[in-house]
Amino acid sequence: MIMDKDTVERMADIAHMYISEEEKNRISKELSFLLECFDKLNQVDTEGVMPTIHPITDRNILREDVVWESLPIEEVLKNSPDKDNRFFRVPRIIEE
Amino acid sequence: MNYETIIGLEVHVELLTKTKIFCGCSTEFGKEPNSHCCPICLGMPGALPLMNRSVVEYAAKAGLALNCDIAELSRFDRKNYFYPDLPKAYQISQYYIPLARNGYIEIEPNGQKKRIGIRIMHMEEDAGKLIHEEGSAYSLVDLDRAGVPLVEIVSEPDMRSAEEAWLYLNNLKTILSYIEVSDCKMEEGSLRCDINISLRPEGSKEFGTKVEIKNLGSFRAVRRAIEYEEKRQKEILESGGSITQETRRWDEAQGFTTFMRGKVENRYSPEPNMAPIIIKDDWKEEIRSKIPELPNARKARFMQEYSLPEYDASVITASKILADFYEECVKYYHDPKVVSNWVMVELMSILNETGQGIKNLKFTPKQLSDMLVMIDKGTISGKIAKDVFRDMFETGKSPEDIVKEKGLIQISDEAELESIAQKVIDNNPKSVQDYKNGKKKALGFLVGQIMKETKGKANPQMVNTILIRLLD
Secondary structure, three states, rough: OOOOOOHHHHHHHHOOOOOOHHHHHHHHHHHHHHHHHHHHOOOOOOOOOOOOOOOOOOOOOHHHHHHHOOOOHHHHHHHOOOOHHHHHHEEEOOOO | OOOEEEEEEEEEOOOOHHHHHHHHEEEOOOOOOOOOOOOOOOOOOOOOOOEHHHHHHHHHHHHHOOEEEEEEEEEEEEEOOOOOOOOOOEEOOOOOOOOEEEEEEEEOOHHOOOEEEEEEEEEEEOOOOOEEEEOOOEEEEEEEOOOEEEEEEEEEOEOOHHHHHHHHHHHHHHHHOOOOOOOOOOOOOOEEEEEEEEEEEEOOOOOOOEEEEEEEOOHHHHHHHHHHHHHHHHHHOOOOOOOOOOEEEEEEEOEEEEEEOOOOOOOOOOOOOOOEEEHHHHHHHHOOOOOOOOHHHHHHHHHHHHHHHHOHHHHHOHOOOOHHHHHHHHHHHHHHHHHHHHHHHHHHHHHHOOOOOOOHHHOOOOHHHHHHHHHHHHOOOHHHHHHHHHHHHOOOOOOHHHOOOOOHOOOHHHHHHHHHHHHHHHHOOOHHHHHHHHOHHHHHHHHHHHHHHHHOOHHHOOOOOOOOHOOE
16 A cells, blocks of 8 residues: 555645655655555454454443532643733634 | 425534533633633643543433434544644544434424434534634633533434424424433524535435535524525526535624635544443433433323313423423313413413523412412402412412402402492493494493403403393
8 A cells, every 4th residue: 555645745734734845755655664564454354353442441431520629720821822811812713 | 497405414512511521620601711721621731531420421311312322332532623722632522433323303394293313423522712802813712611511413414494404403402401411502502503405406316515504603593594505505506506515604694604614624533541431231221211201202291181282282391391380280270271371371471571481480380270270269350360470470479468468359249340330331321322222342341441440350250241231
């Protein structure tokens, strides 16, 4: 299986990433190699076997619905590079 | 050419849990911005989601009430998108194995029963709120809503008109309110709806290209947007054009849709920080046992058990609290139709008029029934009863107390009524003459004068009989 340059461009577009021609070539080569490895894995018969996403699949890990104390506003905004009163401030983005 | 409209709806509903889906921060609104945040809902590096048990229960309850199959094992996935309303830069949702599938909601367009399929229903977290101030180069972010639990309910493309979509939404809202998992207020954002709509030539089996419509603020907006979009797509197709797959925004003020964005590909990947959700039969049945009688079943029972007309039954069962109130009244009063009239006319109009919810009603169902008994016994007239009812609504006093305090007891004393009637006859010779000349209307006027004289307290049947006897 080969990851051609077109596919790399499309993936970069979906991910809103801007990459150079040189990077496109390199990434296409690297991803093609990766895909070949997966091809090999795909040959293993996994009929009827659930994919392992998480090691625990035999019991629930749940929390009771009880309110805890939230952080004070100074702590909430502490790591934010930009703020306005009690809000985080980000570059203006309007989508929906 | 005639076209057939194909509609599917995606509905997001906020669940009424006390805390967020992955952390113990409160879901309460209306506090100062960013007052319900912690390292988990702020997406701090290293913070891990802690799944809320009630979210699973509420979501499964909704799935069962919507006739879905509940997955014994369901999983969470990450949905990556580009918008700064979630600090992790992805939303934790369910994509590959959702909680519920294959359900349906029954609607009755034109009296004909029809099932609208539900393809999937899954759990996810809500996003934060962005505020864009006019003229500012910045947007402000409030993350109190980030992490509030949602279920997304995706219908099959089974609806064929704005009317059907409206019925589907109404029934969905009624069911979810009945089972008390959400208050489903579209105006307040606890129920949100996107429309998928396409047209195809009548008789065609293939679907046309669909358009998604967002920014719908009310059920009425959904209806209007569908009607507008039907017309827009039809005009394009009829002029030989083709529909582009895109997302359009509904403009409520101007009544049309405008281009918002092209087709977007979301990137999903499994969420390794979340263990799967396991719902075995015993837990599922325990959740199912908490589902009350649902609106459709209750409506059918009201028609049978109380001999109510279909209209009455559907109005009263549209709200669980109203239906509960009604049934409680019926326990204390023998004629269910009379109770239905009072609930549908007097109670509902005073609730509409004052904007008050039935939850905060000051009087009890028993008190309403007591008042109806007082009418039957002739203690008060039907007309006076309306004033008593208003007083009960405002003060919460019992009808007996109100009638006693205000001296509203009906005058049924023969001699007293006769003397008042004689006085009215003496004072209105012209009307008396009119009546004698065959003008039956004049009798109504004289009755009215007696009512005025007694401030509405005269027993109307007796007044009629007495008047006719005195006049003839």
